[in-house]
Amino acid sequence: DIQMTQSPSTLSASVGDRVTITCRANQSISTWLAWYQQKPGKAPKLLLYQASSLESGAPSRFSGSGSGTEFILTISSLQPDDFATYSCQQYYSFPLTFGGGTKVDIK
Amino acid sequence: EVQLLESGGGLVRPGGSLRLSCTASGFSFSGYAMSWVRQTPGKGLDWVASISASGDTTFYADSVKGRFTISRDNSERAVYLQVNSLRIEDTAIYYCAKVAWASGNFLDSWGQGSLVTVSS
Numbered sequence: 001d002i003q004m005t006q007s008p009s010t011l012s013a014s015v016g017d018r019v020t021i022t023c024r025a026n027q028s029i030s031t032w033l034a035w036y037q038q039k040p041g042k043a044p045k046l047l048l049y050q051a052s053s054l055e056s057g058a059p060s061r062f063s064g065s066g067s068g069t070e071f072i073l074t075i076s077s078l079q080p081d082d083f084a085t086y087s088c089q090q091y092y093s094f095p096l097t098f099g100g101g102t103k104v105d106i107k
Numbered sequence: 108e109v110q111l112l113e114s115g116g117g118l119v120r121p122g123g124s125l126r127l128s129c130t131a132s133g134f135s136f137s138g139y140a141m142s143w144v145r146q147t148p149g150k151g152l153d154w155v156a157s158i159s160a161s162g163d164t165t166f167y168a169d170s171v172k173g174r175f176t177i178s179r180d181n182s183e184r185a186v187y188l189q190v191n192s193l194r195i196e197d198t199a200i201y202y203c204a205k206v207a208w209a210s211g212n213f214l215d216s217w218g219q220g221s222l223v224t225v226s227s
Binding site for chain 1: 142144151152153154157166167168169202207211212213214215216217218219220
C-alpha cells in the first residue's frame with residue numbers, strides 16, 4: 001500500500017498569510033494526487049486533482065505542485081473561509097490512501 | 108447539481124450488520140464509478156471500497172475485505188454498502204462519493220455522510 005504523510009498536522013496562520021502544506025508518498029505516484037478541504041461537520045470537498053489542476057469553482061488562491069513523491073498545496077493569501085482541514089489522496093493505485101490531514105487554524 | 112444522499116446508518120452491536128444506501132441525482136449515474144470512504148470522528152479519511160460504473164469490478168480495503176460488499180443498481184441510481192461482522196473499529200461516518208472520471212479515482216462529489224456506531 002502507498003502511504004501518504006502530510007506535514008504539518010496543524011498549522012496556525014493569520015488572514016492574508018501564504019500557507020503551504022506538504023504531502024509525501026512512500027513511492028512514486030507521478031501526479032496522481034488530489035487535495036480536499038473539509039470543514040467541521042461537513043463532507044470533504046475536492047480542491048485540486050492531478051497534483052495541480054484546480055477543480056471547477058475552487059478559488060484561484062489555491063494551487064498545487066509536485067510530482068513523484070513530494071507535493072505541496074499552497075494557499076496564496078489565507079481567507080477566513082479557508083480555516084479547515086486539508087487532506088491529500090493518492091489515486092495511483094488501489095487501495096486509495098489519504099494523508100492524515102492538516103488542520104489550518106487561526107493564529 | 109450533483110447530490111448524493113446516504114441512509115441506513117445507526118447503532119449496531121459488534122458482529123451485527125447494516126446496509127448503507129446512497130441515492131444519486133444530478134449526473135449520469137451509470138457512467139461513473141462510485142466509492143465509500145469512512146472517517147472516525149476527529150480522525151483522517153479512510154477509503155473503504157469502490158465499484159466500477161457497470162458494477163462488474165469492485166475494490167476493497169484489506170480491513171473490510173470479506174466483511175463488506177459494495178454493489179449498485181443503476182436503474183435505481185443507487186450504490187450500497189453491506190457491512191457485516193461489524194467491529195468496534197468500524198465506527199465511523201461513512202461517505203458515499205462519486206469518482207471523477209475513469210482514469211482517475213479521485214472523488215469530486217461527496218454525500219453528507221451516514222454515522223455507523225458499533226457498540227455493545
